[in-house]
Amino acid sequence: MIRKLFQVAGPESRGPMTAQFVALIVYSVLQGAAFVLVVPLLGSLLGDDPGDAWPWAAALTVVALATAVAHYLQQMIGFQVALAVSHRLYHRLGDHVSTLPLGWFSGEQVGRLGQLASRGVPQVRGLLAHLLQPLLSAVLTPLTVIVAMVFYDWRLAVATAAGVPVMYLAYRWAVGATARADEAVDAAAAAANERVVEYVRAQPVLRTTGGGARGRALLERSLTEQDAAARAQTARTAPGRTAFSAVVLLAVASVIVTGAALGLRGGADIAELVATLVLVVRFAEPVSGMAELGAGLRAASGALDRIDAVLSTAPLPEPTTPGPGPADSSVTLRDVRFGYDDGVPVLDGVTLELPARTTTAVVGPSGSGKTSLIRLLARFWDTGTGAVLLGGVDVRDLTGEQLRTQVSLVFQDVYLFDATIRENIAVGRPDADDARIAEAARLAGVDEIVARLPQGWDTPVGEGGTALSGGERQRVSLARALLKDAPVLLLDEATSSLDPANEAAVQHTLDALTGRRTLVVVAHRLQTVVRADRIVFLDGGRITESGTHEELLALGGRYADFWRERGSAQGWQLARQVTR
Ligand SMILES: Nc1ncnc2c1ncn2[C@@H]1O[C@H](COP(=O)(O)OP(=O)(O)OP(=O)(O)O)[C@@H](O)[C@H]1O
Numbered sequence: 001m002i003r004k005l006f007q008v009a010g011p012e013s014r015g016p017m018t019a020q021f022v023a024l025i026v027y028s029v030l031q032g033a034a035f036v037l038v039v040p041l042l043g044s045l046l047g048d049d050p051g052d053a054w055p056w057a058a059a060l061t062v063v064a065l066a067t068a069v070a071h072y073l074q075q076m077i078g079f080q081v082a083l084a085v086s087h088r089l090y091h092r093l094g095d096h097v098s099t100l101p102l103g104w105f106s107g108e109q110v111g112r113l114g115q116l117a118s119r120g121v122p123q124v125r126g127l128l129a130h131l132l133q134p135l136l137s138a139v140l141t142p143l144t145v146i147v148a149m150v151f152y153d154w155r156l157a158v159a160t161a162a163g164v165p166v167m168y169l170a171y172r173w174a175v176g177a178t179a180r181a182d183e184a185v186d187a188a189a190a191a192a193n194e195r196v197v198e199y200v201r202a203q204p205v206l207r208t209t210g211g212g213a214r215g216r217a218l219l220e221r222s223l224t225e226q227d228a229a230a231r232a233q234t235a236r237t238a239p240g241r242t243a244f245s246a247v248v249l250l251a252v253a254s255v256i257v258t259g260a261a262l263g264l265r266g267g268a269d270i271a272e273l274v275a276t277l278v279l280v281v282r283f284a285e286p287v288s289g290m291a292e293l294g295a296g297l298r299a300a301s302g303a304l305d306r307i308d309a310v311l312s313t314a315p316l317p318e319p320t321t322p323g324p325g326p327a328d329s330s331v332t333l334r335d336v337r338f339g340y341d342d343g344v345p346v347l348d349g350v351t352l353e354l355p356a357r358t359t360t361a362v363v364g365p366s367g368s369g370k371t372s373l374i375r376l377l378a379r380f381w382d383t384g385t386g387a388v389l390l391g392g393v394d395v396r397d398l399t400g401e402q403l404r405t406q407v408s409l410v411f412q413d414v415y416l417f418d419a420t421i422r423e424n425i426a427v428g429r430p431d432a433d434d435a436r437i438a439e440a441a442r443l444a445g446v447d448e449i450v451a452r453l454p455q456g457w458d459t460p461v462g463e464g465g466t467a468l469s470g471g472e473r474q475r476v477s478l479a480r481a482l483l484k485d486a487p488v489l490l491l492d493e494a495t496s497s498l499d500p501a502n503e504a505a506v507q508h509t510l511d512a513l514t515g516r517r518t519l520v521v522v523a524h525r526l527q528t529v530v531r532a533d534r535i536v537f538l539d540g541g542r543i544t545e546s547g548t549h550e551e552l553l554a555l556g557g558r559y560a561d562f563w564r565e566r567g568s569a570q571g572w573q574l575a576r577q578v579t580r
Helices: 002-009 011-046 050-097 107-152 154-201 203-209 212-264 270-312 370-377 400-406 421-428 434-444 446-452 470-484 500-513 526-531 549-555 558-566
Strands: 331-339 345-354 359-363 385-390 407-410 488-492 518-522 534-539 542-547
Touching (some): 002 107, 011 107, 050 270, 107 154, 107 270, 212 270, 331 370, 345 385, 345 534, 345 542, 359 370, 359 526, 370 385, 370 407, 370 488, 370 518, 434 470, 434 500, 446 470, 446 500, 470 488, 470 500, 500 518, 534 549, 542 549, 542 558
Antiparallel strands (some): 331 345
16 A cells, blocks of 8 residues: 555655655654663662662653654654645646546546545545554554563563464454445445435426335435444444454463463563563554554555556557648548447448538437547547548647647537636637627527526526526537637537527538538538538448438438438437347
8 A cells, every 4th residue: 555655646755755654663663662661661660779760761751752752743744745745646636637538538437536536635645644653653663562572581572473463364354344344334325325316306307207205215215225234334343343452452461471470480570571561561552553544544545546547547649749730621530440448349440531621410320429430530539440630630640739729529418617608608718809709609699698698798607507508508619619710620419409599500600610610510400411511321330321411312221211201300310220
C-alpha cells in the first residue's frame, strides 16, 4: 500500500512524503526507547541503591521530551503533507483525464470520478494525516522494545517475539472478516440508496399507474436488507476483534509467566524482571490499536487502487509538435474497423469520402453504429484498424487543439451548464461579442426561446439544462457549435425532441450551413435526409447503401422499403432487420 501511495502521489510529492516517513520512524523509535528506559529506571529504584536511578530518570526525561517534540513535528508534517498530496492528487487526476479519449467519459466513469474526488482523495488524505502514524507505531515501537529487551533478558525477548506471528495471523483474520462484512454492508447500502432515488424519481409513474404500494414495498425490502446486513456485520466482526484482543492478552500473559518462572528459578534479576514485564504490557498498547485501523486502511487502499486505475488509463497519443493541419474540411474514413471493450465489431470496414462543404445523412437501424461513426470522426476513440482523416490528415496526427478547431459536435444528450442561456452559448468562445452570439442563436432558433422567457438571455437553465425542454437544449447546443464556427459540424439528431418547433429550427440551421460547412448528421428527420447530398445507410456496422435520396429509392433496397413504409411520418426509427 505504501508503494502505491508513493506511485499515485507522483514524483513531486516524493520528497515531502519521505520527510513524513522519516519523522514517523523517528517518533516511533523514540517512543519505543522511552518505554525501554523504564526498565533500568525501575531496576535502579527497586535495587539496592535507588540513587542510581537519577541518570536513568534524566535520560528518560530527555527521551520523553524528544518523543513529544517528534510527535508534534510528525503531526504537523503529516497534516501539511496530507493537504499538499490531496491537492496534488486533484491536479494529477484533472490533468490526466483531460488527456483521455472522449469516449472514456461514459456515465459510469463520470460517476466513479465524482466518487474519487468526493471520497477517494479525502480517504488518501486521511491515511496520510491520521492512519500512518498509528500503523507505523504499531510496528516500529514494539520492534524497538523487542530489540532492547535482548540486552536485558534474551529469553523474555524470545518469548515476546514468539507472540508476534500469532498476533499477526489473528490480526489478518480479524481484518479479513471485517472486510467481508463491510462489503456486504456497502452493497446493501448502495442498493438501498438506489431504491430511495428510484422511489423518488418514479413518483409520477407510481402515482399515475397506481403502483405506489409496490414501489414502497421494494423500498421497504431493501431497507430491511440493509438492517440485516448491519446486524450480520456485528455478528461477523465481533469474533475476529475478540480473538485478536485475546491473542494479544495471551501473548502478554505468556511473557509474564515466562518471566515469573525465570524469577522463581533465580535466573533473572527480580527488579529488572518486574520492569521488563511493565514494558511488555506497554508493548501491547500500540499493537491492540491496530485492530481499529483495519476499516480505514482498507478504504484508503481501495481509494489508492481506484485512483491508480484512472491514472494508468492510457491517454490519446498526440503529436508533440503541430503538423501542417487539415488542408480543407473534407472527411474520409478508410476501411475503418472499430469495437468497444467487449470486442464485438461495431464498425466493420467502413470507407467513406465526404467532400468539403457537403451534407451527409447517416441513417440505419438502432444499434447499427451511427453514433459510434460520428464520434470516431471527433476522435472519441481511435479506430482499431483503418484511418479517419480530416482535410487529408489522419486525426492521430492532429493535436487536440487542431482537432477542436476543425470539428464541432452536437450530441443527442446535450449537457448544459448551470448558467444563463448566453453563457451556455458562449462557453466555447467566451470572448464572442453579443452580435455574434445573437447571430448563432438566431440561426439555431434560440432567439425564439429567449423571447419567450421573462429573463431572456439571462435566464438560468438549471443544473444540466433541466429548465429547458430536450429540443430547446439541443438548439442551445447547436448555437454553441455555430458560434465555435468549425469547418466540420457533426450532429447527432435527438429522437426525443422531434417537436415541430425544434425540427424547424434544426432544419433552418442546416439550411443556413449547407454549402458552407461539411455536415455529417445522424438523421432522424425526413427533411434532413431528403435534402442531404448523400445518404449513407448503415446496417450491422457496414455501409450497405449509399447515394442520394432518388438514387436509393431507385435502388429499391432497405432505404426504399423504409421510405415506402414510413414516408409520411414526421420522425422515424428503423427497426433492426431480422434475418433467419
Ligand atoms: N460506450 C459504449 N461502450 C460499449 N458499447 C457501446 C458503447 N456505445 C455504443 N455501444 C454499442 O455499440 C453498438 C452501436 O451503437 P451506436 O450508438 O453507435 O448505434 P446507433 O446506430 O447510433 O444506435 P441508435 O440509433 O439507437 O442511437 C450498439 O450495440 C451499442 O450497444
